[in-house]
Structures are given as structure tokens and as C-alpha cells.
Amino acid sequence: MPFSKRFTLTQYLIEERRRFPGASGNFNALVLDAALACKAIARAVAFGELGGVLGNQDSALGGAVNIQGETQKKLDVLSNQYFTRINEWGGNLAGMASEEMEHPYQIPAQHPRGKYLLVFDPLDGSSNIDVNVSVGSIFSILRAPQDVIAQGRDVTEADFLQPGTSQMGAGYAIYGPTTMLVLSVGNGVAGFTLDPTLGEFMLTHPDIQVPVDTQEFAINASNSRFWEAPVKRYVDECLAGKPGPRGKDFNMRWIASMVAEAHRILMRGGVFMYPRDTKDVTKPGRLRLLYEANPIGFIMEQAGGRASTGRQPVLRVTPSSLHQRIGLVFGSKNEVERIERYHTEPVEVESGNPLFGKSSLFRD
Numbered sequence: 183m184p185f186s187k188r189f190t191l192t193q194y195l196i197e198e199r200r201r202f203p204g205a206s207g208n209f210n211a212l213v214l215d216a217a218l219a220c221k222a223i224a225r226a227v228a229f230g231e232l233g234g235v236l237g238n239q240d241s242a243l244g245g246a247v248n249i250q251g252e253t254q255k256k257l258d259v260l261s262n263q264y265f266t267r268i269n270e271w272g273g274n275l276a277g278m279a280s281e282e283m284e285h286p287y288q289i290p291a292q293h294p295r296g297k298y299l300l301v302f303d304p305l306d307g308s309s310n311i312d313v314n315v316s317v318g319s320i321f322s323i324l325r326a327p328q329d330v331i332a333q334g335r336d337v338t339e340a341d342f343l344q345p346g347t348s349q350m351g352a353g354y355a356i357y358g359p360t361t362m363l364v365l366s367v368g369n370g371v372a373g374f375t376l377d378p379t380l381g382e383f384m385l386t387h388p389d390i391q392v393p394v395d396t397q398e399f400a401i402n403a404s405n406s407r408f409w410e411a412p413v414k415r416y417v418d419e420c421l422a423g424k425p426g427p428r429g430k431d432f433n434m435r436w437i438a439s440m441v442a443e444a445h446r447i448l449m450r451g452g453v454f455m456y457p458r459d460t461k462d463v464t465k466p467g468r469l470r471l472l473y474e475a476n477p478i479g480f481i482m483e484q485a486g487g488r489a490s491t492g493r494q495p496v497l498r499v500t501p502s503s504l505h506q507r508i509g510l511v512f513g514s515k516n517e518v519e520r521i522e523r524y525h526t527e528p529v530e531v532e533s534g535n536p537l538f539g540k541s542s543l544f545r546d
Contacts, residue, residue, distance in 0.1 A: 191217055191363065191374050191383040198367050208296055209323070209367075212274040213351065216300065216321050217363055217383055219268045220355035223261045223305065223319055224376060227357040235260060236312050257311055258282055261304035261319065275300055276326035277337030279504055281473055286337045286504070297331045298350065299324040299342055301473040306354075307439025316358035318441025322477040323351045339504045342472060346497030352477035356445050364390070364448065366484040371448070392487035393451035396514040400435045400443050401455040408459035412492065412524035416455075440469065444478050444512070448485060453517040457492055458509030467491075467509035471501050475510045488518035492525050 189197070195210040226235050239254040247253060262282040269275055270287075273294035278287040281303045289295050302321040311317055325348070327341050353365035361376040363383050373387030399420055406414065420432040435452070437443055443454045458467045469475050479489030479496045489496045489512040496510060511521050 189385040191365075191385070194372060194374070194385055195367075198369060201369070208274045209298065209350065211272055212269070212296075212298055212300065212323060213353070213365070213367070215269045215272055215274070216265070216302075216323075216353065217355075219261075219264045219304075220319050220361070220363060221376065221381065221383075222264045222268070223257075224355065224357050224361040226257060226260055226264075227311070227317065230314070254282070255305070255308045255311055258305050258308050265300075265302055265304050265319075265321075269300055272296075274298055276330045277341065278302070279339075279342050279472065280304060281470060281505070284505075286339060286342065288336050295334050297326050299326050299337065301342060301477075303470070303473045306441045306474070307437075310437075310439050315437065315439060316356055316442040316445075317439055318354050318356040318445075320354045320441060320474055320477050321352065322349050322473060322480070324348055325350055342504055343501040345500050346471075346476035346479055349476060349480050349497075352480040354441050354444065354477065354481070356441050358442070358445075362386075362445070364445065364481060366481050368484070371481055371485040373448075390448050390485050392448060392482060392485045392514055394486070394515045396451040396453060396517055397430055398433045398435060398450075398452040399455065399517070400437070400447075400452060401457075402436055402438070403434070405459055405461060408461040409457065410459060410492075410525075412521065413455065413457045413459075415524055416521050440474060440478065444481070447487070447513045448481070451514045453511065453513035453521070455511050455521070456509065457511060465507050467507045469508060469510050471496070471499060471506045471508045472504065475508050479510070479512060482512045486515065487513055488515045490518050490522055492521055 195213055199205050199210055226233055230236055235256050237256055239256050239259050262280055266287055270289055271293045274296040275289055275298050276295050277299055279301045300323060304319055305317055306320050307317040324344050330337060330341055351367040353363060355363045363374045365372055371390040372385060373390055374383035375386040377384050419426055419428050423431040456468050475496050482489045491509050492511050511518055
């Protein structure tokens with residue numbers, strides 16, 4: 183389609199801003215800065231080995247293990263630097279928090295401070311970067327507490343501990359065959375494709391909607407021995423296919439890059455599960471609530487899907503710490519609601535597995 187028929191990201195944000203005549207424009211500027219960081223990361227990802235950015239981070243250059251206890255890739259560190267340096271100077275933010283930093287990032291004294299908080303995973307799925315699988319960036323925008331805005335004080339961890347329902351906007355970029363930015367500012371979900379000749383994100387997927395039904399699910403089956411009974415029941419029923427209790431065949435997918443999983447579901451439906459399990463009882467889940475589960479959950483809900491812990495809507499969970507982990511299920515609404523229901527219902531024999539029948543090891 184000709185350029186004149188496409189909205190740029192800037193034009194889209196201006197149209198959205200017109201719904202709020204009193205808006206200052208700071209929010210739009212923040213989104214554009216986040217998008218600029220994503221463009222910079224996309225370029226680094228595209229060069230790969232040619233740019234010398236693959237492999238693990240040298241401990242002598244800033245540490246090889248992050249606060250999560252995970253090995254840092256060179257691109258993890260570079261992506262984090264892009265987000266902080268591009269967003270610190272514009273006067274839109276009171277502070278930032280990242281998967282790669284133990285404590286909140288303070289806006290340097292020489293820069294003005296604003297009324298928003300930015301939380302982000304600078305490079306989701308980075309364990310796949312060396313094998314050229316799609317990776318991405320995830321970000322969430324919150325409003326800073328009133329006393330932070332009024333006093334201009336340094337932010338603390340407590341300032342970020344807001345439920346997902348408090349998000350002003352959220353988005354992710356996916357770095358694949360094309361680079362796309364998927365964004366919600368609380369009025370549905372829109373997808374933008376990066377035009378490499380213009381250097382602009384162009385609106386290509388307006389009003390994205392997640393189909394309410396699906397025949398596709400994503401889960402790491404190698405963890406099946408650690409799953410709770412409701413999750414095992416759901417997967418067993420899907421695997422039973424058309425002869426089983428669901429009466430239809432399912433396909434299973436697993437990319438191990440949540441941005442890629444979320445993008446597939448937004449484009450064609452499906453359900454993603456990284457549930458709480460018994461593999462490590464000290465961790466109530468694998469994914470981080472503030473900068474993974476909440477922004478992806480916000481986008482899913484805005485697109486007509488559902489996001490849950492399996493027991494409650496994930497957006498209603500009040501965070502207890504900056505790097506809190508949580509179980510997550512999201513995607514096509516009817517499937518997520520079924521999984522939630524299985525967490526509250528007594529387990530039935532229809533799963534076809536005697537371990538999960540009414541007279542089983544898992545009976546109430």
C-alpha cells in the first residue's frame with residue numbers, strides 16, 4: 183500500500199491523543215522514545231555476528247549473570263543500555279525498572295523528570311539469539327505516584343508495585359523476518375511494521391483481535407512431571423484429540439520466546455501456558471509479573487483475549503517485589519477460561535488418565 187495510505191506510529195499517537203484534549207504530549211513522546219530504542223535493538227539484532235553482538239557478556243565488561251541468576255548475553259546488556267539512554271533525557275520519566283537491573287534506574291540529575299514510570303524486558307527470549315530465532319522487547323508504562331511527581335524525589339521499588347490494571351499503555355517489539363511494534367494505549371491493539379527504507383513504524387495491523395476459540399496451545403512439555411493437576415488435565419484432553427472429551431484435534435507449539443508466542447496468538451489465536459509448577463517450590467512461576475506478564479496481559483485483554491495466573495486475572499495481582507515471578511496463561515478467551523475453571527472444579531475422569539480421576543492421587 184502506498185505511503186500516503188498508511189499511518190505512521192507518530193500519526194497514530196496524535197489521533198489517539200485527540201481523545202484527550204488536555205493531554206500534554208509527554209505520553210506520546212515516551213512511546214516514541216521506547217519505539218526508538220526498539221529500532222536500535224532491531225538494527226543490532228539484524229547484524230548479529232557481523233556486529234559482534236552475539237554470545238555471552240564478558241564479566242569484565244559489566245557482569246555475566248543478571249539479578250535473575252540468568253546468563254547475560256551481549257545483546258541483553260546492549261538492549262538495556264539502549265532503553266535507559268534513549269529514555270532518560272526527555273523529561274517524561276520519573277524512573278525506570280528493567281529485568282537486567284536489580285534496583286530502579288534513577289533519572290540522572292542533569293535531566294528533567296516526568297510523571298511516568300517505564301518497566302521493560304529489553305530482550306525477551308535472548309537465549310535464542312545465537313540460533314536466529316525471533317526475539318523481542320517488552321515494555322509497560324505506569325503513572326508515577328503523586329508524591330514522586332510533586333517532590334521530584336528518587337523512585338523506590340515500592341513506586342513500581344502497581345497492579346496491571348494501572349498500566350497507561352504497553353507494547354512489545356518482535357525482531358523476526360520483519361520488525362513489528364505491537365502497542366496498546368488502552369483503546370484496543372494496533373500493530374506497526376518497521377519500514378526499513380523510511381525508518382518508520384507504519385500501521386499495518388489495526389484493531390487486532392484474538393479469536394475466542396482455538397485449536398492450538400503452547401507449553402513446555404518437558405516440565406509435565408511438575409505440572410499441577412488442572413494443567414495436566416487440560417493438556418491431556420488436548421492431546422486426546424477428536425476422539426477425546428474436547429472432540430477436536432489440537433496442535434502444540436513451543437518457541438521459548440514469549441514475544442514470539444504472544445505474537446502468534448495475536449495473529450491467529452491460541453493459548454500459551456507457563457503455569458506455576460513444583461519444579462522449584464521457591465518460585466511461584468517462571469515469568470516476571472511487572473515487565474513480562476502485565477504488559478503482555480494488558481495487550482491480550484485489549485485485543486479481546488484473556489490473561490490469567492490460572493486462578494485469577496493476572497492484571498489484578500498486586501505486585502510484592504520488583505522482580506516477582508508468577509504463573510501465566512494467556513490467549514483465546516474460551517480456552518483460558520476453561521483452564522481457570524479446571525483450577526476450581528474437582529478433577530473428572532474424562533481426562534482419560536487414571537492418575538487424574540475422581541478416585542486418584544489428586545482427588546479433593
